[in-house]
Amino acid sequence: MSRVKVGVFVCHCGSNIGGTVDVPDVVEYAKDLPLVHYSEDNLYTCSDAGLTAIKEKIKEHGLNRVVVASCTPRTHEELFRRTCEEAGVNRYLFEFVNLREHCSWIHMNQPQEATCKAKELVRLGAAKAARLRPLEIARAQIKPACLVIGGGVAGLSAAGSLAQQGFEVHLVERNDRLGGLTVDLWKLLPGDRPASELLHTLTARVTKNDNVTLYLSSELNEITGFIGSFKATLSTPSGKKDIEIGTVIVATGAVELEPLGLYNLGKTEGVITQMGLEKMLSDGRKDLGDVVFINCAGARGPDREYCGRLCCAVSIKNARYLKEADPDARVTVLQRDVMAFGTEFETEYRKAMCAGVRFIRFSPDRPPTTIGNDKVTGVRIYNQLTGEESDLSANTVVLTTPLAADSGASDLAQMLKVPVDKDGFFLEAHLKLRPVEFATDGVFIAGAARFPADIGEAVAQGTAAAAKAAAPMFAGEVSVEATTALTNPRLCSGCATCEAVCPFGAIEITQDRHGRPVSEVNAVMCKGCGACAAACPCGAIQQLGFTDSQIFEMVRSLARDGDPSGSEG
């Protein structure tokens, strides 16, 4: 490699930097730094004139490392990297120094100290630049096929949307029919239309599209790989099936919590859950006599802290149906709070009250109890508002329980190397900024597998996940960050510490040709956080662009080199 020649370009940013920091002084200081061959100031380094100057000086002085001391890499790094590239210098041989946000703007009344700090920051930047090595951006091909796990409404929505866009879709459903939990529902809010109608529409989009391969009574057995080229093995009724896909959508849904024993569920006849009620309603049974609903059953307590979210709407809906079917029956909803969110559910709440459904509030400190040994006859309740205990007659008690994470979720999470939260629901990359994506590239999440979602939300999330999965598949390839980790097998002892700390499952302990364990980084899966590099006891793993040699040199330069208080004395 040719001799290192660092060029330093210090920006005035009009008066933003130059108004506080003595920029010419910094330029002069930079000239004497080790391996710095050239240094100049620019009024605006990011202007055409500034960028042209960088390119000219690279050629004129044979510069092979570039430092720009101006604003923040978060907005301007790409611009300067490209400029370097245009002048034939690898984009990773560029180092940014922040003199504006981190210096002139925060020390506006201390020009001398700011100038001194600016010199030190430039010194650190030049020290790192001298140790930068060229890196290449890798590109990975994306197979335009998606595996959708789960055939509930979220999965159907995702699969239908992707198939419509022309992508190959493999839809895997554990049960022998599509539709998930919605299959057992009777009517839906708002509009009181049968759930089967909606399912028919969603299912037809999938079954009538040749792009979709459907695997019923099937499960995902194994999956390896990364965005663009996953390899999955499915167990299907006709045996094992291997498929290759570019992206994965998790839409495994949730299950209704069945807290056996709570309010005598499973012990006393007549105590059922909402899903049990939905099935009875679907079967045409509406003569349930006096009915008491108990909401928040198994939710919002010490064992399960979250709110089931949909449960209030479900109880409001079914209570009204029962009251309308049998106006003489006494239908009561025992609630801790009514969370009728949005515009539709609040209207439904009023409709239920107008229909004659009673809503009574109870306190979790004094929860209701069911009366009756073999068959339920009533519910004893302490009414928080009146402060009195009273008995309600009941032929049926319906427990409104929350949706809970499927017990298979944690296995699937491990297989896909994606996280779950403390309740066992899958955890997306960012609640607000990346709501249907996992931190792992190419893997997406939709529906109640993330958190109790109603049907509209599940369909919306399915469509959103499909759009997110489609983006890289349309592009056909994905560029891979070059500042990834790299193992030096000669230094690696195979201790697997790196494998344990990697949040992305990008590191695997393999064997070298002598059969010794050695760590291997999958550069496509690596996100370049550097956690492994900090953890490696041998210094065998380095994060490219942030190597030990580069960081230690910056520390050394800051600690040991002289204080540049400069000409001011």
Added chain:
Amino acid sequence: MSDFEPKILIFACNWCSYAGADMAGVSRYQMPPNCRIIRVMCSARVRPEQVISALTQGLDAVLVLGCHPGDCHYTEGNYLTRRRGIMLKNLLETMGFEKNRFQVNWVSAAEGARFAQVVSEFVEEIKALGPSHVSRDKDTGTHA
């Protein structure tokens, strides 16, 4: 020691704290000019030896800033940082450095004011602590 100006190294993660420092600048929050930032992609990239190296070479203090717990861009890097931080504080104490010369804190990309506050308070704390035994020896060695 009233005019003691400590020299402090900050490691800031790219996604939250470095951006928080940018936000502090954009908002023109003024703070003492004692700190120098080294940008790392994740606070978990900071190797304990790098902190030790900074202190044993005479810097007065080191501050590692990362995303708030639960917000890490890399899912769980800041949890590693937190655990390493606890371990490292104890180690530094056995090496004769006051525990508070090394601290871990969290600043999000939106928290410019918090960045300024964390930095200002840290500088004040280190000023009150005085130079570390290494930087004191270094000073007396060169300026005696």
